[in-house]
Amino acid sequence: MKSLQRSVYDLLEGSVQNKASRYCEIFIASVVVLNVLAIILESVHELHEAYEYYFHIFDLASVVIFSAEYVLRVWSYGVKYLEDEGDSWRGRKEYIFSFYGFIDFFGTMPFYMQLLFPGLDLRFLRLFRLMRIFKLSRYNSALSDLAEAVKTERDSFTSAMFLLLISCLLCSSLIYIAEGHLQPEVFPSIPATMKWYLLTIISGWGNVEPLSLIGTVLVILTQVLGIALAAILTGVVATAYTTQVERRQVMYEMAIREVLADGVVTEEEQNHLHQLQHQFGMSDEQVEAIARQVREENEQQQNKVAARA
């Protein structure tokens, strides 16, 4: 029983790179993609009319698949921690209350809700079904990478957001004062002016011609601020991304150093390195360069030791 649980865990979690877990990944990912396509197509009225039955069958089948996946995950995550680290409910609780646990739950549950309370708003249920798209991020690190980047660079992000907020309050109040009485239909209140301000920041043109001189100056200022904001965000993301790449390189270098320390590379260590390389998305050349550098350093050290002896 325990071993079955273990192998289901390995299969679903993908921590062991083998064919079976790869196929499992591909299968779930394709069901998710098909689901998203179905949701998109279902919203076209003519298609919905013509193929309602098939859409329903497909939704039923995918709910069965996702429910099975959820139940299996909850059950098998019990083996994540050993007996002495906390019992099997620790791993389960961790999964259920993780980001993916919520996504898996809320992506499937609305279907059963509909069964229990048939009168619910359909649009609301569809919105929940759309959450299934986030299941994909389990197999692509883009979202978690982005979250990590934002976390490491949160100071810069906060300052950018702070700048945006302050300038939004200030500029929209000023423009309301300058233009509000000239164009009451587009600047009737400060919140409405804020909407115009954000539009200008984002797209560069808020669709309103300023009438007064001060208004013109403020509009130009807003447009320049929009460019500045884009530049700040780009810089922050580029820095975050470069630091991430560098950090991964250092981590990989440390792993190699550890492996090469005793001079012997076992098969297990080789596998570990391969997995790291895959996880970090590094090219073979990069890995080769790092390995060579470490090896040279080791040799130099040994030479030094020999010379001293």
Place this chain on the structure above:
Amino acid sequence: MKRRLMQILDGSSPDIFSKIVEWMITVVVLTNCAAVVFDSVPEIHAEHKEFFHELEFWSVMFFTTEYILRSWCYGARYSKEEGGAWRGRKEYMFSFFGLVDFFATAPFYVHFIFPYLDLRVLRVLRLLRILKLSKYNTALQDLFHAVASEKKAFASALFLLVIATIVSASLMYFAEGHNQPDHFGSIPICIYWSIITITSGYGNVEDLSLAGEIIALITGFLGVCMAAIMTGIVASAFSNQMSRKKAAFGQQLREALADGIVTEEEEQVLERLKRQYRLSDDTVKSMMEEIRIEKEKAEANKAAG
């Protein structure tokens, strides 16, 4: 003679002849592209019809000669034991540049045989000639290499873009689908709106409800963020690639300087690598200096030991 011609056309040995050939081809290609562009203006076309025709004829002759010469002399690339003359020729013909050379010239002859073909298609194929220039400029190749080596990062960015588009489109559909069925009647229509909003910041639809207004602003802001993410990833992909190239060059340099003597052959190899990696003289000089200092230190250490 075949070998010599190959060196000239290939540009593998930097000498004056291959430089001249390079320049000649570049000038003809640029003239051709300018001709295609101006030919599409009706007034100019009516006035200088003869001239354009003449120009097209002579450039096709020129490119055909180039193609035939290349196909012939690339046979010298591999010796008899390595696969004979046809291996090099086949390699050229089915390479990216071989295909470009072929498809940029062949339509003229097709037009000759079947005179009633659609002229616009032929004109577009003529524009392929501009790709011939990428033989002499590594920008396109650099771009492909950067994309290939950072494909994970690019895939991630695309993934984010797709998710942002689909989620914002669906949210907009749920918020506005009832009120404005002609603008937001189905999710595919909303996806169109969402792509426009993400790329340009404003989706050209008025009179939204409060929820729709907020979703539209967030989508526009997501567009700014997506541009930032793309730019950031591309910039750091390029700089990563540059540092990788430098590392590779440094390795070669180290090997060449290891015995303390730089032979003529090694110098040629380094020169070629420098051109290939597009490193400036200053960079190379500073790298050499660095290696020299390193070596001196190592020797001093040894002497002390």
